[in-house]
Amino acid sequence: MTQPLLEISGLKTHFGVGGTTIRAVDGVDLVVNPGETVCLVGESGCGKSMMARSILRIVPPPGQVTAGQINLHRQSGKVVDLAALDPKGAEIRSIRGREVAMIFQEPMTALGPVQTIGSQITDAIQLHLKVSRKEARNQAIEVLTRVGMPRPEQRLEAYPFQLSGGMRQRAMIALALSCQPRLLIADEPTTALDVTTQAVILDLIRDLQAEMGMAVLFITHDLGVVAEIADSVAVMYLGRVVERAAVDDIFHNARHPYTRGLLRSIPRLGIRVGEELDTIEGMVPNPFNRPSGCSFHPRCVEMIPGRCDRVDPSRTRLPDGTEVRCLLHEPHRQETAPAGALQ
């Protein structure tokens, strides 16, 4: 077995707001192997972005990483717990943008408005790599070419606002890839794009990954995108990973009722016109008002009364490697589980 690149366990990121605590991330476990694409899916508000930001320690205040470990196996061979680092310290800064880079839904989150694309990329390169300005510039042109930016030399002089949405997305990706990170965190980078542009950007990320061997943690709420790019998938609900499995198992052998509900509610091309979609009833509860027991129980069609509303399921590892947090799958429940457990 290869050494994982990133190992997260028991991660909690909480927001203290006016006396109450919002548990945005509440005990997440996750592994990313070198070169692998892990997709993190879940409905909005379930903590995907805060989980991603926790890795780079860029959670906005009053949010704080309050528990858990984020072990990164550094290029040097050393293992560092990012959760234990000072978010403003030298070590995390030497990792951010260099070994772990991030792209966002809104490119202006990463691109400053007052600097040209070229100077932003060359600055990033020079911050981490010992190269001359001229060499950095050449590398910037190379990376812009690589992300499919037309006329890259001219685009070096462009300001972000002068580019179209799709081109700005490419510029942001170029910036993130400029130092050849080993892990790219992509937080819904295609959500705001047209499907046509999304398809091109997904192809691009896939190609670059194959070429550079980097791992990708890809956050999305679109299961179609997951099916297109993931090796493995983590499904989040209310700040926790409720199911983690290989992509094929998620789509063809999902165990968690939430995952199954999500799969039933996606519209699919090629299905008869007018076919009714199934839905998950109700909606995601407020994170400061977490239901008792299994936090999915109020919406769950397979809920066991008297049990699911009382017992908080723990993480269960099934023989095929899938990890699931659901009482239907906890060992001592298995004799009663299969009826509803298989689709």
Add this chain to the structure above:
Amino acid sequence: MTLVAKQGIRRSGSSDRRTPIYTVEGLRVHFPITRGVMRRIVGQVKAVDDISFIVYRGETLGLVGESGCGKTTTGRALLRIVEPTGGRITYTPPDGDPINVRTAGRDELKAVRRAARMVFQDPNSSLNPRLPVGEIIGEGLHYHGIARGAEIEDRVADMLRRVGLRPEYIRRYPHAFSGGERQRIGIARALAVNPNFVICDEAVSALDVSVQAQILRLLRELKDEFDLTYLFVGHDLAVIQHICDRVAVMYAGKLVEIGPTQSIFATPRHPYTEALLSAVPRPDPRVRGTGERVRLAGEVADVSNLPSGCAFHPRCRYATERCKTETPQLRPVGEQMVACHFADSLTLKGVGSYAA
């Protein structure tokens, strides 16, 4: 969920495909581009450029295309929220004479805007944050003189119940609701005045899949219950396929293809439609890498500086010299209407070719 809904049985309601409710002929919406303090007109944004279509009573017509192609402008022009600069729009009420929307006077226009309503994508910006939900939904009832006083409140409470919200919420403000709930409020507001035509402009685009499925189900139930006709503007073709009887595809302000959903999805006849279908992510990892995917190079055409000939030609894999000079007209090909010179000779890929 009802048994009927669960089995996916489609109730066609009172759909009569022969009676037009909205007839659009040669519609143009051009915005002037001005420069300098004198606001000299230096060009035109041809947001909608000579499009014609009919919406039939009882159907759901989808309107799709990449952002900026003119979908919203088309919808708004039907209600004259933006002024058309050319063409003809006729609204035919179920029990009355056709109304020429472009020349309609104040009263006539008011009647049109009661019969034809809009639901928007972003319920956050379309709901006034300073008004309680009751007033937001009741506004139209008051304005159109449909109800007054306590009657308004009763109707609003009914409407809230009908869209799946509790009537007790009537005094709450929009911020106290989730995105899905706000969309229900937007729907209640549109339906409160008993319209017969509803334009849903990206009404489910910003919602999570589970909530999206709930709202789609609600829209379908309301359609049957209130005998509605929908113009469903969207960019997610999988959603469109679920809800629409017919689909119109726009590119750079023009209609490039229109026809029954089933046949457009199975056998698209415009290269742009083929590319749109091909770009939709397929939610099954087992079909990954199978079948050739069409990728659109370059950017959406700039509607203030359209390419010559067929506006799609710079991105079209089938383009020839003729496409650079001669503009294709919309014409019948099979069950569809298509604007491509080669619509009857090209064999394009539909969703059947890689259905999971």
